[in-house]
Amino acid sequence: MISFESLKAEYERNWAGLEIRPGRLAEANAVARKALNGKATYQQIERLTGVPWHFTALCHYREANFDFDTYLGNGESLHRVTTIVPKGRGPFATFVDGAVDAFRIENFIGARDWGIERMLFRLEAFNGFGYQAKGVKSPYLYGGSTLYGPPEARGGKFVRDHVFDSNQVDSQLGTAVILHAMMSLDSSITLDGGAQFAGHIEPEDEAASTIVLMQQALNRLGANPPLAEDGISGPKTRAAVSQFQQRNGLRDTGLLDAATVAAITRATQQPGPAGQTADLSDVLTRLEDLAQVLRPSAGGTTLPATIPGNTLPAVSNDPISLFERLFSLVNKATPMPGPVTATNAAPVDQLKQVVDLLSTLLSKDGKPMLGQVNGALGETIGKLLDGKKTALGIGGSLITALLSSVTASPNAGGLAGLLGTIVSAVPGLGQFAMPISLALAAWGVLGKLEKWAQGTAPPPKLTT
Structure with missing residues (x-):
């Protein structure tokens, strides 16, 4: 099962060994300067959410190429309701409003650990962990560095959903590469976190137990393709949630809101005898089942x-x-x-x-x-x-x-x-x-x- 603890040492090694390819250094610095130009706006978001401004800049680069007229969660227009996951968001009056909404969905608000290992984990989760299964370092993080692509490392790219081509190399710069370049241009960027938050449960960790149970339930209900039961609400999980919502007449968002969790839970239960009328004790039984789904598993909080x-x-x-x-x-x-x-x-x-x-x-x-x-x-x-x-x-x-x-x-x-x-x-x-x-x-x-x-x-x- 993919988790932050299982990948933490790898992120630490990768960051320590990250080198920008000489032929991509000028491009990396140019992108970093664009990120720094939006610093004031990103700092507004940091004051509202606690998410470091440079993390917002990295997401903005990969999702929307620094376009402030887009929704940070998926790069669609701020002025229309979103049609790809996360669906049904907006419209938003400002980029800041949309960014706050996107970070709330990702469970980033209230997070305390923003060390480099946790930051790289969140960035990779934002895009999905498909490259981990292929033994390739994700270009979403390391594109343009010696950690991804020949001759120093393995290449490969998901050319479309669920289709991986080992002969392709993603040409876009990775977020870790851009962060490296930003830090060389702005000494105020610090990577706080690490040891001082050891043992602290972050918001996405707390939500993981619920997501695992929902992934298991969706697999039992026939999710296609089957979901990795990893507790991470990545692109495949959200697509499966969206399909379930469409089939069951729920609002199609791709998100595990309370009504969707209840519907998935009910769908996996055997119906009672025909004609049985519900009473309050039956309602409380269903609520207890739902409480067990929403309550973290043994060993957690x-x-x-x-x-x-x-x-x-x-x-x-x-x-x-x-x-x-x-x-x-x-x-x-x-x-x-x-x-x-x-x-x-x-x-x-x-x-x-x-x-x-x-x-x-x-x-x-x-x-x-x-x-x-x-x-x-x-x-x-x-x-x-x-x-x-x-x-x-x-x-x-x-x-x-x-x-x-x-x-x-x-x-x-x-x-x-x-x-x-x-x-x-x-x-x-x-x-x-x-x-x-x-x-x-x-x-x-x-x-x-x-x-x-x-x-x-x-x-x-x-x-x-």
Whole structure:
């Protein structure tokens, strides 16, 4: 299985032995100067994401030849929705907006190790590890150096998807070559990382266990070509995810979002007896299965004990507990860590993800049993919360406002001490919970309006 630890020593050796071919040195310096010309823009992205500006420059060179009117994730126009993986992104107002989105998808936001070994691993993963299987050093990294191509090294090129020609040599300069040239022109570039982050789990490492399980599931479902079960969401995996989404009526993005993970999980399970009606315990069982998919495997990290959803009881009829578990699963499936603040997904967007996930898990032939508002939750949860969303939303808003106004104090006692402890244990409580509560209340109002429009609202209670 390909992993950073398995390739780290190789990257270290390759970087130490990298030499730019004399005939390509002038070209490498010219490309490096183009990269330095965009430094100010790349530094804006670094301030938003924590991704070093020179890493952004390298990706920009290989994906779009420094065109600032393109989406960094695949080189397509900023002004249209993308049509190749990652699909369905944009349009974006600026190059910076698109770059932040691309790095979020790649799980680079919140990463801390940007040493040369980790950087080369991320760059190769961005393009795919197909050259590793051919015993050839990837031209995406080493093109134009003595590490790739004759007479010093083996050549070869993927001339199209899944077709490798050992007699071809990629003429484009590699990212490691450009970085080498950039460092000779700009002494401010440093390659921090390495030993100080030994043992630290990076965002892409944390996501790997989920990706491995999805690759295994897609292989069982007949992925063609079969996927390497390596925990890396490379071009082949994204193409397989895209094919699954197209076949199952999901939004075609090629990305393992919460709804897609739920659908793949469900597709690999045997259907229950015909005519069996779902109940809440069945819903929780499915959520537990999904939690196991999203939770890292044994030996890795686990969900913190303070996060709701770390364990799921066998049976529960508490809708609040159910929503806590759903939100914890959505957050685990689509992490938004790191220094990005303004561009983080809004809680209302997370509520939509919950609806998408529940709809995928509980829909029957794509047709909700209730009205559109309650039916979006599926028959079971829709009925469970029918008539309760407004009260839950208003109550949650009041409780959130109360907790958010409390200042935690280690010396406080009684109720104030209890509330302070809760607030300190849930950072960002108001920013997350208040919009969710207000959205739930608004959703309840929409449900009531829908019932009145359909003539299904209960008659008013008589008063004496």
